[in-house]
Each structure stands twice: as C-alpha cells, then as structure tokens.
Amino acid sequence: MTARELADTLQRDRRLDPEGYRRLITARDAGLLEHINSLAREAAQANYGNAVYVRGLVEVSNYCRNDCYYCGIRRSNRNVERYRLSQDEILECCRLGDSLGFRTFVLQGGEDATMNEAFVTGLVKAIRKEFPASAITLSLGEYSREAYQKFFDAGADRYLLRHETANREHYGKLHPASMSFDHRMDSLHALKEIGFQTGTGIMVGSPGQTDDNIVEDILFMEAFGPEMIGIGPYLPQCDTPFAGERAGSLEDTLMLISIFRLMFPPALIPSTTSLATLAPEGRERGILAGANVVMPNLSPPENRAKYALYDNKKAFGAEASEGLRELEAQMEKIGYRISYDRGDFVNGKWKMENGK
Numbered sequence: 001m002t003a004r005e006l007a008d009t010l011q012r013d014r015r016l017d018p019e020g021y022r023r024l025i026t027a028r029d030a031g032l033l034e035h036i037n038s039l040a041r042e043a044a045q046a047n048y049g050n051a052v053y054v055r056g057l058v059e060v061s062n063y064c065r066n067d068c069y070y071c072g073i074r075r076s077n078r079n080v081e082r083y084r085l086s087q088d089e090i091l092e093c094c095r096l097g098d099s100l101g102f103r104t105f106v107l108q109g110g111e112d113a114t115m116n117e118a119f120v121t122g123l124v125k126a127i128r129k130e131f132p133a134s135a136i137t138l139s140l141g142e143y144s145r146e147a148y149q150k151f152f153d154a155g156a157d158r159y160l161l162r163h164e165t166a167n168r169e170h171y172g173k174l175h176p177a178s179m180s181f182d183h184r185m186d187s188l189h190a191l192k193e194i195g196f197q198t199g200t201g202i203m204v205g206s207p208g209q210t211d212d213n214i215v216e217d218i219l220f221m222e223a224f225g226p227e228m229i230g231i232g233p234y235l236p237q238c239d240t241p242f243a244g245e246r247a248g249s250l251e252d253t254l255m256l257i258s259i260f261r262l263m264f265p266p267a268l269i270p271s272t273t274s275l276a277t278l279a280p281e282g283r284e285r286g287i288l289a290g291a292n293v294v295m296p297n298l299s300p301p302e303n304r305a306k307y308a309l310y311d312n313k314k315a316f317g318a319e320a321s322e323g324l325r326e327l328e329a330q331m332e333k334i335g336y337r338i339s340y341d342r343g344d345f346v347n348g349k350w351k352m353e354n355g356k
C-alpha cells in the first residue's frame, strides 16, 4: 500500500496498524502531507462545518513546583518573574471574555501549591455561578482523584492534561526523577472516569522523542479516546536545560494533527500558540490540517510575557482576546468562521451521521 493509500485507509477505518502510523509519520513527503491535510479538513467539516471554536485562555499562575526540563516556568528557573492571579482577577478576566462573547474559559497554570484543592474548587464555583452557560476548562496539572472530583462537582466541564509522552523512558528524559509517569497516566484515567471531557497530547519534536515514541503516543491515544487533543511543536526556552535543543517541525506537527483528526473525527483539536509561534501562518496551517479550536489569551497583558513556556511565545495580536477581529479575518481568509458557541464534544452526532 502506498502512503497515500494508508491515509485513505485511516480516513475510512479511523485506525491503522502500528507500521501504518510509522510510515505516515516518517514519509515526510509534501504531496502526502497535502493529501492527508485535506482528508482531515473534510473529517472536521463533516462534524463541525467551517466553525473554529474560540476559548478564552487565562494563565492563572506561573509558579510551579515541577521542574520539567523543557518548560520555561519550571521551578529552577530563577529568571522568571513569578505572578499569581487572585480569584477576583481571574473572574475579571472571565468577565472581559464574556463581554467579548467567549463561552469557554480555560484556566491554565503551573502547579502552584497556593492553588490547592480548596482554592480551585472555590474558583470553579464562583465562575460557574456567574457564568452558568459557559464551559470551564482546567489545565492545572496533577491533583488527587478526590480533588478532580471536587472540581467536577463544582462545575468544571473539561480538563487538559497532556500525557507528554507515552513512553516511560522518554518521560524520564523530559522530567526529573521526582515526577512520575504513572501518576500522570493515572491522573488522566481518573479525569476520564470522573466524566470530564478530557484532553491529552504531546509536544512534537520534544528532545529525545523518536518516531517509535510517536507511534506509542498514537496507540496510547487510540486506547484512551480523548475528547480534546493538544498537539504543538516543542520550542526551546533559553533558561531551561534544553535551551540548545531544536524546535519541533511544522510539517511533523501538521501530519500529526491530521492523523489525530482522522482517528477522532469529533475531537476538539486546537491550533496551538506554539504552532503560531513556530511559523508564519502556523495557526492557519493548523486549521487547514484539521484543527478546529483557537485559544486567544485573556490574561492581563502585563502578565503575559511572564508565562514564557518557550522563547518568543505569541500573546498579542490575533493570539489575544483584544485581537479577535484580526483572528476572525485570518480565519475568514481560509474559509472558516469563528464560533462563539461552547463547542462541546459531539460524539453522538458523529455516530449518528456515520450509522455507527
């Protein structure tokens, strides 16, 4: 079978054998990429039309107890000016987002000990009370199952927790020994069992990542069945141990977005800030590869530069809430429209349309 036929098979069956995935990710052929991107666009459009959902991203804190080797807000980085938003400040961001039409708020941050179970539960309750119709997504890292349950009961709908890598050895190259691969995986399973729309994903081209690792990531995702998939290139940050490592590639990222779209037609897949940072028109290319979500930054402008996960991170213009018109124009130019709906996962619809 040619690689092109493999892409067609993935579109039809939503699955390949491991060797098939491996051939797609190693082909690195422009014609194949164009073909699979167009199949992935069709799959996204069959489910969501030409809608691209916006989520308002609030970066709530850049304090972090973890020391991930790739991340600019890791504990050991002394060159970051730390900040943490209060509940009132976070609510103020949500109010601004609400006035702009956002119906999903994504709260993301480092693992900040101050943002403990009680704080997050109280925060979620306050947002839920003030914005009963909006979706609340958390991306705050690892907590206990009991804490996740409290967040869910308080009104959180979705949780983003990239698995980063499904390979234990590779996990050990990206993280210090104090961090646990098993705990990350257990956390993901707990989130799903509790009933969150759960998102996971990887950095493409993270240091030490092999093609085999990516196949393992794909197989993990196949078994896990995420509702949301966060795929973006790894980008170096100058104060981390990986400062001298190469960034992930645009083409590999676009190939993976398309593979995941074909595997999971109803998934919510962002065209990430890291993709927009990596390449001119990266955001648009992500949408044209099958992504259907964008997450403009709603954080107070004075804090954005401090949430520097990687160098030159985009946080203004079309990447920000105040640049929504620019974002709308970018999307219109490629035939898409911004949707201000909550944009929940709609597996049932896909199943009906496909008679499965």
Ligand code: SAM
Binding pocket: 070, 071, 072, 108, 109, 110, 111, 139, 140, 141, 142, 160, 161, 162, 164, 202, 203, 232, 233, 234, 235, 236, 237, 274, 309, 310
């Ligand atoms: N602390 C939470 C967690 O671990 O899930 C959420 C915040 S964390 C900064 C969000 C994501 O940023 C991570 O899952 C990681 O994939 C991504 N990230 C961190 N450093 C990055 C880098 N240098 N390049 C690209 N993405 C990066």
